[in-house]
Amino acid sequence: MARPHVTLKLATSLDGRIATADGESRWITGPEARAQTHRLRVECGAVMVGGATARLDDPELTARTDPPPRRQPLRLVLDSRFSLPLDRKLIATARQIPTLIIGADDADPAQRLALEAAGAQTALVPRGADGVDLDAVWALLAEKGLSRVLVEGGGQLAASLIKGGHVDRLEWMRAPIVLGAEGAPAVAAIALARLSEAPTFRRVALRELGPDLWESYERA
Numbered sequence: 296m297a298r299p300h301v302t303l304k305l306a307t308s309l310d311g312r313i314a315t316a317d318g319e320s321r322w323i324t325g326p327e328a329r330a331q332t333h334r335l336r337v338e339c340g341a342v343m344v345g346g347a348t349a350r351l352d353d354p355e356l357t358a359r360t361d362p363p364p365r366r367q368p369l370r371l372v373l374d375s376r377f378s379l380p381l382d383r384k385l386i387a388t389a390r391q392i393p394t395l396i397i398g399a400d401d402a403d404p405a406q407r408l409a410l411e412a413a414g415a416q417t418a419l420v421p422r423g424a425d426g427v428d429l430d431a432v433w434a435l436l437a438e439k440g441l442s443r444v445l446v447e448g449g450g451q452l453a454a455s456l457i458k459g460g461h462v463d464r465l466e467w468m469r470a471p472i473v474l475g476a477e478g479a480p481a482v483a484a485i486a487l488a489r490l491s492e493a494p495t496f497r498r499v500a501l502r503e504l505g506p507d508l509w510e511s512y513e514r515a
Contacts, residue, residue, distance in 0.1 A: 298433030312478030327505035328468040339445035345452035346374030375399040375426035377406035390414035454483040465512040
C-alpha cells in the first residue's frame with residue numbers, strides 16, 4: 296500500500312531556528328507566510344505534529360482562510376505515550392474538529408481512554424526508535440484514505456522524517472532574523488558522519504511572502 300505524500304513545512308529564522316532559547320516562537324514569520332501555511336493545510340487535508348509540539352506550543356492546527364474552508368483538515372498528533380494534556384486546544388476542540396492521536400501499542404491504556412473520553416480519536420502502532428514506527432503510521436493513514444499529510448513540527452519529528460527518507464516535499468519559510476545557536480533548531484540532530492550521507496533536496500520554487508522568503512524543495 297502506497298504511503299501518503301508527506302510535505303514538511305518549516306517556518307524559521309535565517310539560521311534555521313524555530314524559537315529563542317526561552318521558547319518564544321510567535322511569530323517568527325510574518326502574516327503573509329502564516330496565511331500561506333493555512334492554505335497548505337487546506338490543500339493537504341491533514342496536519343501532523345509531534346507530541347512535544349502539541350504540548351508546548353498548544354496549537355489549534357486549523358485552517359483559517361478567506362473564504363473559510365469547506366471542512367477543516369484532520370489533525371494528527373504523534374504521541375507515543377498518549378501524554379497530551381486534556382486542557383490543550385487540540386483536545387478541547389476534538390469534538391468539533393476531527394483529531395487523531397497516534398501512540399505506541401505499549402502505552403498506558405488509561406491515558407488513551409482519557410483522550411477518547413475527551414473526544415479525540417486514537418490509534419495504536421508499534422513503538423519505533425523515535426517514538427512510534429513511522430512506516431506503520433503511514434500504513435494506518437493510507438488505510439484511512441489519506442493521500443497527503445502536512446507536517447508542521449517539531450524539530451525531532453522533522454529530523455526523524457528527513458533521516459528516514461519520509462519527506463517528499465519541503466516548504467521552508469525564512470524570516471529575515473537571526474536567533475543564534477542557543478535557539479531551538481527546526482531540525483534536530485541527524486548524526487551524519489559524512490557529507491555523502493546527507494539527505495538531498497532539489498529546489499523547485501523561490502518566492503517572497505512580505506518580508507519572508509518561501510522556498511519549495513522536492514526530494515532529489
